Structure formats: C-alpha cells, structure tokens
Amino acid sequence: MPKIGMEPIRRKALTNAAIEAIGARGSMDVTMSEIAGRAGVSPALAHHYFGSKERLISDSVRALLSDLRGDAINALKAAKSDRARVSALIAVSFSDKQFSAEVVAAWLAFYVDAQRAPEIRRLLSVYARRLHSNLMSGLAPLAGAYEAERIAEGAAAMIDGLYIRKALGTGPARHDAVALVEDHIETHLLEIRGRTL
Template identity: 40%
Template sequence: MPKVGMEPIRRRQLILATMQAIDEAGLADATVARIARHAGVSAGIISHYFGGKDGLMEATMRQILTDLRRAVSERRAEIASNDVRSHLHAVIDGNFDRSQVSQSVSKTWLAFWASSMHRTPLERLQKVNDRRLVSNLSAIFRRVMPLVEARDAAAGLAALIDGLWLRGALDPEGLDVERARRLAYEYVEYQLAQHAADVSTPAADAQASDMTHPVPAEHA
C-alpha cells in the first residue's frame, strides 16, 4: 500500500502507468521497470511508495473499485427510494460506466480476477466487491419481493453483469455497452414483472408528487 503522505498526483500517475503497462504487455510482463518507464519515474519510487509490483497492483485495483462505487453512487443519489427500477438500472449503468470499460481498465480487471485466485490481498478485494454488488442488488430487489427471491434475483443479475462484461472484455471488437445494458435491463423487467403491483414507475411517482406537493420539490 502507498505510504501516508504520498502526493495524490504521483499516486494517480503510477496507477495509470500500471494500467498502461498491463494493456501493453500483460500482467506477467508489466514489470516495475516498464511501469516506471510509463510513469517517467525511477523504479525505486515504486518500491519506496508501494513496496513493489504487488502493492502497486493492489492500489490500482482499489482505485478502479473506488471509481466503480462512485459511478454507481452518483447515479443513485437523486433517485427516489421507491423507484426500484431506476435504482437497478443505476447499478447496471455504473458497472458499464466509461471508467470500467476502457481497454486498459478491462485488461487490468482481467489480470486482477486471475491474480485474485493466488494472492490473498487481491482475493479479499474481489470478495468485498462481489459481496457489495450482490448486497446492493438484493437490498433493492427486497423492496418488492420476499428475501429469498430478492437474493436469487440479485445473484442472477450480478452474474449477468459480470458475464456480459467478461464476454465484452474478451471480444476483439470490445464491449457493446448499449447491448449489455439492454440485456441486463430485460432481466430486471422479467424479475419485476413478477411483482408488478409493488414496483413504482417514474411516471407514477411524478403524478403522486404533483397531487401531494403543489410546489415541485442518478446509478451505487
């Protein structure tokens, strides 16, 4: 992990250089020397701040996960709590945000998933991220369906998001974000259709707001 007091600009510079090196040569050949060359610094700087390549890889994944959480939370921030559909769409859209689907980030994600099976710090990050996604989706689905069904729906949607992302990342032409979102939306519609009477729609929310408030008062 980077030492306390490290300049944020330098930290970001080294993380971007790590992704560039992985994009260029793959994880195995993304050596400290190659990363340092991309960042325009000495290899000793990386060892000083991160303790080596493993520490820098962990910091890189933490930054990507932070970007993912921000992409989702910013989308959900202004959505009414009872608008289940929009909250689910926000989670989907956040996972297919630009910060998660660029070529360099996609290759880093793939390297991270493979490495997490062998490196304990990365394994912990993977488990936390997976649990967060399923937990968030389950909590949203729980607003309109029983707990067991909500957990199943959440597990299914999480698997679909990961699967669509993975197939897109491995496709030479890259991920078709609009198609991936559409397919995930269709899954949401299928699940919500089973509990249609309890699902709030934006139009219904707006109508109710107009009736109760004469003066009119985004994807975690």
C-alpha cells in the same frame, strides 16, 4: 528536494499506469520499470512509494474499486426509486469509464491473479459483496428478499460474464450489455408481479 503534495499525485499516476499496463498486456506480466515509465517517474520512485509490484497491484485494484464506489454512490443518490437504483448500478457497471477495453482487461487479469494472491481475492470479494448489497437495496422492496437474492445473483453473474466477453473481444457494445442485464431484471420482476395479481 521533493515537491510538497506530489506524493498523492504520483501514487495516482502509478496506479493508473499499472491499470493501463496490465490492461494493455492482459496479464500481470508487467514490470515496475514499465509501469513507472508509463507514469513518467523513475522505477526507484515507484519502489519508494509502493515497495513492491504486488503492493502497487493491490493499490491499483483499490483505486479501481474506489472509482467504481464513487460512481455508484453518485448514481444511487440521483436515483428517485428502488427500480431506478438498480438501473443506476447497471449503468455505472457499464459506463464508458468502467467498461473501457483497458479497464475490463485489467479486471480480468486481477481475477486471474486472485487465484494465487489472497489480498487481490479479498478485494474482489469486497467488490462482489458491495455489488450484491447495492442490488439488493433496490430489488428487495420490489421482489421480496428471496426473489431479490436470485435476481441480484443473476445480474451480478451477467455483469461479470459480459466483462469476460468484452475482454475476449466477443462481448456486446456498452448499451447492449446494459439492455441484457436490464432485460434479465425486468423479466423476473414482471414474472413476480404476474404471480401476485
């Protein structure tokens, strides 16, 4: 007899286990059995809940995006100024949870898989649009739309690049990654202020 209310708990355990397994392997070359074993459930139950490994993988990307979105919303609510909003987003991108070796490796594997999996590509484009929009909401009042666009694109590219370096084991520590992106933004904002004086 199935336990009432266990499905959401087991689904979350399976998506977490998929992220862990992919992160540990550094690729999508994991099996449903391996993921189920990490989650402490049977492979049959994993198939029952998700139907296929591809569905479990896409739901795992959704889970990562949902966690990141929740963290970003909380950070943005606490920000007291436009500039603080930008800093909050950068801090969330490099939080201990988001910038852990396992999660970073999983993100990199998802980006590789997106080249052949339209659903993963779509989800990653949602992430990119959301990051851009959130950065623009803080930067546009400070720099104007055109300059904010350039700064936001550069910041997003730096975040992605620092994730790649972290996955390869050559990236900076979390606080150094934050400082690099903050420096990029502040340099551009200072340049804009200098032109308007």
